[in-house]
Amino acid sequence: AAGVIQSPRHLIKEKRETATLKCYPIPRHDTVYWYQQGPGQDPQFLISFYEKMQSDKGSIPDRFSAQQFSDYHSELNMSSLELGDSALYFCASLRGFGTDTQYFGPGTRLTVL
Amino acid sequence: AQTVTQSQPEMSVQEAETVTLSCTYDTSESDYYLFWYKQPPSRQMILVIRQEAYKQQNATENRFSVNFQKAAKSFSLKISDSQLGDAAMYFCAYRTFRVRNSGYALNFGKGTSLLVTP
Numbered sequence: 523a524a525g526v527i528q529s530p531r532h533l534i535k536e537k538r539e540t541a542t543l544k545c546y547p548i549p550r551h552d553t554v555y556w557y558q559q560g561p562g563q564d565p566q567f568l569i570s571f572y573e574k575m576q577s578d579k580g581s582i583p584d585r586f587s588a589q590q591f592s593d594y595h596s597e598l599n600m601s602s603l604e605l606g607d608s609a610l611y612f613c614a615s616l617r618g619f620g621t622d623t624q625y626f627g628p629g630t631r632l633t634v635l
Numbered sequence: 636a637q638t639v640t641q642s643q644p645e646m647s648v649q650e651a652e653t654v655t656l657s658c659t660y661d662t663s664e665s666d667y668y669l670f671w672y673k674q675p676p677s678r679q680m681i682l683v684i685r686q687e688a689y690k691q692q693n694a695t696e697n698r699f700s701v702n703f704q705k706a707a708k709s710f711s712l713k714i715s716d717s718q719l720g721d722a723a724m725y726f727c728a729y730r731t732f733r734v735r736n737s738g739y740a741l742n743f744g745k746g747t748s749l750l751v752t753p
Contacts, residue, residue, distance in 0.1 A: 555740060564726060565680070567740035580740055610678055614741075622668045622687070622730065624741060626680035 524548055526615050526627035534633045535603050543598040543630045547615030553577070554596040555624055556588060557612040565612060571596055603634045637662045637729050641744035648717045649752050655702075656712045656747045658727030665689075666732035669703070669710045670741070675723040683725070686710065688732065714749075722751040 527546040535541050547554055553572045557565035558581075567580035571590035582588075585603075590596045600607060610631050614624035638661045648654035660669070671683040686694045686703050693701050698718075702711045714721055727744040 557741075559678075564743035564745050565741070567742075570740060578740060612680060614680075622732075623670075623682060623685060625682070626672075628677075628679050631678075 526613060526625055528611075528613055528627040528630050530630060531628065532631050532633075534635065536635055537603055537605065539603050539634075541600045541603060541632060543600070543611050543613075543632070545596045545598070545613030545615075545627060547594050547596070547613075548617075548625055551615035551617045551625075552594055553616045553618065554590055554594070555614040555616075556582075556596070556598055557614065559610040559612060559629075560606075561609070563609075568598070600632075605634050608632060608634045637664075637667075637731075637742050639727050639729050639742055639744035641725075641727055641747050643747045644745070645748045645750065647750045647752060648714070648721075650717055650719060652717055653713060653715045654717055654749065656714075656725050656727075656749065658710045658712070658744055660708050660710065660727075660729050662708065662729065664731060668730045668732060669701075670728040670730070671699070671701070671710075671712045672726045672728060672743075673721075673723045674726060674746070675720075680726075684712065717751050719751050719753065722749055724748050 555570040556568040559565040568582040570578045574590045588598045610629045612629045614626045667688045669686045673681045684696045698715045724746045728741040
């Protein structure tokens with residue numbers, strides 16, 4: 523079965539640079555969630571989209587923005603990167619806003635030097 | 636906000652033995668979902684098992700089963716016949732059930748690292 527695709531899988535950036543992470547949900551899934559998992563931490567919710575509209579917002583810094591496109595893929599844009607942004611970024615998808623199970627992608631590991 | 640607590644940072648089990656991972660949560664809601672996710676060294680988040688709070692029957696998936704105690708707000712995961720491939724970080728997660736405009740994000744516990752010894 524098709525899974526959630528995230529690209530790139532690894533990304534290395536310098537402080538103050540920008541980064542764009544992409545998420546391609548499972549086919550026919552219309553909802554995307556983004557999570558950030560710092561080293562040794564549990565995943566923290568950043569932001570979610572349903573039918574191309576932002577549906578919920580968590581602890582996403584103002585330096586980050588995201589959107590969902592017409593093909594339901596989503597991009598997380600991160601600017602003025604800081605060392606503390608180094609983390610594993612997960613995207614999860616599901617079909618329908620209120621359905622229960624989120625299916626996670628493999629994650630993008632971002633390292634900020 | 637709902638909080639999820641996993642009081643065991645690390646657990647160890649021998650191959651073929653049974654181990655139970657604990658999870659408690661705090662909520663004022665009557666309907667919700669609970670999940671156990673496994674995160675092996677690859678860091679992929681893999682759904683292990685889910686439980687709907689309105690169902691009294693405990694969920695089971697092959698060697699994995701839960702003990703859901705709604706009144707006690709407890710949701711433990713039992714792994715039977717442990718295998719080396721079960722070694723991973725296990726996260727307990729909560730999600731609201733009520734239909735509303737937001738708040739469907741997963742709320743994770745801090746995780747329990749499971750070591751499986753031969």
